[in-house]
Amino acid sequence: MPPAPLIGITGKRASGKDLRGELKVMGDVDLDVFWGDYAQGILAAGGIPVFLPLGADPIKYVERIDGLLMSGGADIEPELYGADPIPETFNPEPVRDEFETALLKSALQYEIPIAGICRGLQMINVHTGGSLFQDVPTHAIHDKPPSSQVHTVSIDKDSTLADLYGTSRNVNSLHHQSIDRLGEGLRVTAWSEDGGIEGIEHKSLPVIAVQWHPEMMDTRDSDPLFKWLVNEAKSNRN
Numbered sequence: 001m002p003p004a005p006l007i008g009i010t011g012k013r014a015s016g017k018d019l020r021g022e023l024k025v026m027g028d029v030d031l032d033v034f035w036g037d038y039a040q041g042i043l044a045a046g047g048i049p050v051f052l053p054l055g056a057d058p059i060k061y062v063e064r065i066d067g068l069l070m071s072g073g074a075d076i077e078p079e080l081y082g083a084d085p086i087p088e089t090f091n092p093e094p095v096r097d098e099f100e101t102a103l104l105k106s107a108l109q110y111e112i113p114i115a116g117i118c119r120g121l122q123m124i125n126v127h128t129g130g131s132l133f134q135d136v137p138t139h140a141i142h143d144k145p146p147s148s149q150v151h152t153v154s155i156d157k158d159s160t161l162a163d164l165y166g167t168s169r170n171v172n173s174l175h176h177q178s179i180d181r182l183g184e185g186l187r188v189t190a191w192s193e194d195g196g197i198e199g200i201e202h203k204s205l206p207v208i209a210v211q212w213h214p215e216m217m218d219t220r221d222s223d224p225l226f227k228w229l230v231n232e233a234k235s236n237r238n
């Protein structure tokens with residue numbers, strides 16, 4: 001049997017002072033942060049999660065991984081979609097933006113399967129020429145456990161997303177930005193009750209992204225998006 005597929009997962013750059021209990025002298029040393037739930041979701045789906053530290057040429061990762069999971073995180077620099085930041089936009093992380101832009105470019109070029117979650121969905125949209133609403137406070141539910149199902153999404157019945165989840169699903173919501181103008185080559189396949197975009201797919205490539213966080217829901221270990229990514233990665237590997 002061939003080995004399980006390798007799924008690359010993106011993370012963020014922080015520093016030693018962000019880690020409680022770390023030696024003070026390490027305060028300015030780089031610290032790479034990867035939320036563990038993404039890896040748990042990939043493991044449960046039968047894949048091997050590998051974290052992708054910043055700094056390498058992203059194409060070298062893309063040549064080795066079988067699938068890519070673009071994870072959640074900070075807001076994207078608005079300049080990347082031609083906008084000025086509004087006060088509500090968090091401080092950007094330019095090093096991560098730059099790395100993920102190059103990573104996505106290579107991954108799309110190599111046509112490896114890609115799943116995007118939250119910021120990951122937004123990166124895919126911005127990378128393909130789309131733009132974002134910079135503050136959608138009604139979707140930033142930060143006063144409940146992150147697994148809380150706080151709104152419903154309707155899913156286009158003629159979509160891969162509907163094959164995975166059906167045409168309706170209750171989801172969590174931790175994002176404060178969302179898609180405004182849609183990127184090229186993408187289609188919207190899920191919406192919240194207020195019409196906000198909650199899911200997208202690429203029209204011709206194996207790319208699916210959602211605005212909610214399946215990795216933080218109680219259904220994580222049976223979540224269809226992680227299964228989709230691992231299965232696509234299996235069938236698309238070299």
Ligand SMILES: [Mn+2]
Pocket residue numbers: 139151172173174175192198211212
């Ligand atoms: Mn939402």
